[in-house]
Amino acid sequence: MELQGSNVSHLGVWRPEARLATRLLGWNVPAEELIHIPEHWLTFPEPEAFSHYLLGMLYVAFCAIALVGNGLVIWVFSSAKSLRTPSNVFVINLAICDFIMMLKTPIFIYNSFNLGFAMGQLGCQIFGFMGSISGIGAATTNACIAYDRYRVIARPFDSKMSIKGATMLVLMVWTYTLPWSIMPLLEVWGRFVPEGYLSSCSFDYLTDTPENHMFVLCIFICSYVIPMSLIIYFYSQIVSHVVNHEKSLKEQAKKMNVDSLRSNQQQNQTSAEIRIAKVAIGICFLFVASWTPYAVLALIGAFGNKTLLTPGVTMIPACTCKAVACLDPYVYAISHPRYRVELQKRLPWLCIKEQTASDASSVATTTSTNATTTTST
Numbered sequence: 001m002e003l004q005g006s007n008v009s010h011l012g013v014w015r016p017e018a019r020l021a022t023r024l025l026g027w028n029v030p031a032e033e034l035i036h037i038p039e040h041w042l043t044f045p046e047p048e049a050f051s052h053y054l055l056g057m058l059y060v061a062f063c064a065i066a067l068v069g070n071g072l073v074i075w076v077f078s079s080a081k082s083l084r085t086p087s088n089v090f091v092i093n094l095a096i097c098d099f100i101m102m103l104k105t106p107i108f109i110y111n112s113f114n115l116g117f118a119m120g121q122l123g124c125q126i127f128g129f130m131g132s133i134s135g136i137g138a139a140t141t142n143a144c145i146a147y148d149r150y151r152v153i154a155r156p157f158d159s160k161m162s163i164k165g166a167t168m169l170v171l172m173v174w175t176y177t178l179p180w181s182i183m184p185l186l187e188v189w190g191r192f193v194p195e196g197y198l199s200s201c202s203f204d205y206l207t208d209t210p211e212n213h214m215f216v217l218c219i220f221i222c223s224y225v226i227p228m229s230l231i232i233y234f235y236s237q238i239v240s241h242v243v244n245h246e247k248s249l250k251e252q253a254k255k256m257n258v259d260s261l262r263s264n265q266q267q268n269q270t271s272a273e274i275r276i277a278k279v280a281i282g283i284c285f286l287f288v289a290s291w292t293p294y295a296v297l298a299l300i301g302a303f304g305n306k307t308l309l310t311p312g313v314t315m316i317p318a319c320t321c322k323a324v325a326c327l328d329p330y331v332y333a334i335s336h337p338r339y340r341v342e343l344q345k346r347l348p349w350l351c352i353k354e355q356t357a358s359d360a361s362s363v364a365t366t367t368s369t370n371a372t373t374t375t376s377t
Helices: 014-023 031-036 047-078 088-104 105-113 121-155 163-186 210-256 262-302 312-333 339-346 358-375
Strands: 191-194 200-204
Touching: 014 031, 031 121, 047 088, 047 105, 047 312, 047 339, 088 105, 088 121, 088 163, 105 262, 121 163, 121 191, 121 200, 121 210, 121 262, 121 312, 163 210, 191 312, 200 312, 210 262, 262 312
Parallel strands: none
Antiparallel strands: 191 200
16 A cells, blocks of 8 residues: 655655654664654654653553443343343453453553554554454444443333344444454455554544545444444433423422322333433444544544654553443442342452342341331330
8 A cells, every 4th residue: 555755765765864754863663664654653753662652551550440340241141041131242352352352451551561563563453453343332332322321221111132132233233333444454455553552453544535534434423423422312211201290200200289199110120221311322432432432533544634643642542442441340349239149249359248138138027027026125
């Protein structure tokens, strides 16, 4: 593929003066690898070694936290009978996406501690491909989670989704995701190139050709705009439904001179569904907050002022995406009682003090017995 720029020959090979300029700016890049690097990054002086080492240590922490957290989610949610529900099929798939995202971090860590493009083009392609399938897969999975919550809360009388149906949706997610990762890998449309500190790789959003601009625009719409629009629509419908439903129940209860029209069981079930929806909204909010900067960065690179994209600036969205992959499993651990119960059973040394249903029943029975005894006395 021919590179743009005055320092590149018609064969796509960097001229001697470009190599000299690269050495003067301090970039630690082998001459034979220059053809794979967008010229934009090489116009900046190489970052200080301290910055590389700091990012490398940060990614070591990201890797450890995310692999442990998401590994536990995949293990517990897939093996516990009490957690084998259609909704949790999407939770497992999201954890798999986050797990894949963090499996590529050793490439970044190795590059960082070697101050640049140490693993070369092969490492770049592996990093870009894994980042693509995990990022787009997470986006579409979050849209499926929003749809599932919408069905359960806003349309409770529709037929419930089965595990088979949820599994089919997950297969559709991967069918939708893979082409956007395979095309740039094979350079059929788009490509993966180094970015920022040259220790990570992503889609090429800098090459000024109509073909590349079209690729950036299409992947922006398909991997960001469409999933985000679905997420916003489904959750807005959930909020609207809950508000209107609660309002109508209160008005009806007021007419009948009662405090509530719900039984205790109905109240508990409804509150549980709302709690799960709040967790899902939290997860999706984290996803939107982390990936929006990256989407904006890509648009600026393709259609805006490229001088805004310094190596340091581009590393910020990369770090926020990894941070969310770390946070997701711990949000579930904090807010999902049945998950904590299963963790308590399997890993008692974690000292998780979660009351099981049988424990709650036992406490209620004991309390009732003591109250009866006290009254009799």
